[in-house]
Amino acid sequence: AQTVTQSQPEMSVQEAETVTLSCTYDTSESDYYLFWYKQPPSRQMILVIRQEAYKQQNATENRFSVNFQKAAKSFSLKISDSQLGDAAMYFCAYRRFSGNTPLVFGKGTRLSVIA
Amino acid sequence: DVKVTQSSRYLVKRTGEKVFLECVQDMDHENMFWYRQDPGLGLRLIYFSYDVKMKEKGDIPEGYSVSREKKERFSLILESASTNQTSMYLCASSLRGGGNTEAFFGQGTRLTVV
Numbered sequence: 104a105q106t107v108t109q110s111q112p113e114m115s116v117q118e119a120e121t122v123t124l125s126c127t128y129d130t131s132e133s134d135y136y137l138f139w140y141k142q143p144p145s146r147q148m149i150l151v152i153r154q155e156a157y158k159q160q161n162a163t164e165n166r167f168s169v170n171f172q173k174a175a176k177s178f179s180l181k182i183s184d185s186q187l188g189d190a191a192m193y194f195c196a197y198r199r200f201s202g203n204t205p206l207v208f209g210k211g212t213r214l215s216v217i218a
Numbered sequence: 219d220v221k222v223t224q225s226s227r228y229l230v231k232r233t234g235e236k237v238f239l240e241c242v243q244d245m246d247h248e249n250m251f252w253y254r255q256d257p258g259l260g261l262r263l264i265y266f267s268y269d270v271k272m273k274e275k276g277d278i279p280e281g282y283s284v285s286r287e288k289k290e291r292f293s294l295i296l297e298s299a300s301t302n303q304t305s306m307y308l309c310a311s312s313l314r315g316g317g318n319t320e321a322f323f324g325q326g327t328r329l330t331v332v
Contacts, residue, residue, distance in 0.1 A: 109260075112258070135317065136317040136318045140323075145325070146306075146325055146326045147323060147324070147325045147326070148308065148310075148323035149323070150320050150321075153318055153320070155318060194260065194261065198317045198318075199317055200317045201317065202315075202317075203248075203249065203268050203314050203315050204317075205249075205251055205263050205266050205276065206251075206321055207263075208253075208260045208261040208262075209260055210258060210259060210260035211260050211261075
């Protein structure tokens with residue numbers, strides 16, 4: 104079974120600074136998808152960014168980018184120019200490439216942004 | 219704007235009650251999911267449904283059942299609520315297949331069993 108590990112229960116960052124959230128996963132499959140979801144204090148979870156494992160290029164969405172290291176099974180999220188609105192729980196998630204399967208989530212990292 | 223709507227944001231029930239958590243999506247998605255969220259444990263899958271009347275157990279189905287009579291609605295049922303089922307419950311939906319498809323979430327239901 105696939106597992107996702109987020110080793111940092113809590114992180115903090117100064118406004119305008121850069122922060123990196125860590126995620127590792129375990130799978131025996133060669134093709135899969137990885138996601139970062141954000142859950143603000145209002146609780147509605149939203150997708151931040153996704154990465155296809157067969158693509159070597161790291162995904163980027165505005166201030167959010169990932170560092171995908173397939174051999175190391177690592178998928179970290181970098182937030183640049185942090186803003187107060189970035190404060191949230193961040194969840195890393197995995198899904199198999201094929202088949203109709205649900206997301207597998209990590210335990211989450213709570214990010215605080217300090218003004 | 220896509221929407222997944224959960225019927226209640228907060229719910230307080232007594233031990234032994236039968237509890238229904240309702241979820242409705244307006245995106246014509248085939249897949250619907252129920253997750254439980256607890257501090258330090260992340261999101262754990264309770265059940266998911268890939269079609270009307272179809273369901274599969276997730277990681278923690280004990281004490282729960284589900285119902286999907288219509289494509290847009292997925293209900294989570296606690297047959298006899300217990301205090302250890304006090305938690306945040308999240309509903310989600312997605313298109314079928316395609317590993318990169320986005321899952322859309324509801325706002326969550328905070329259930330307290332007393």
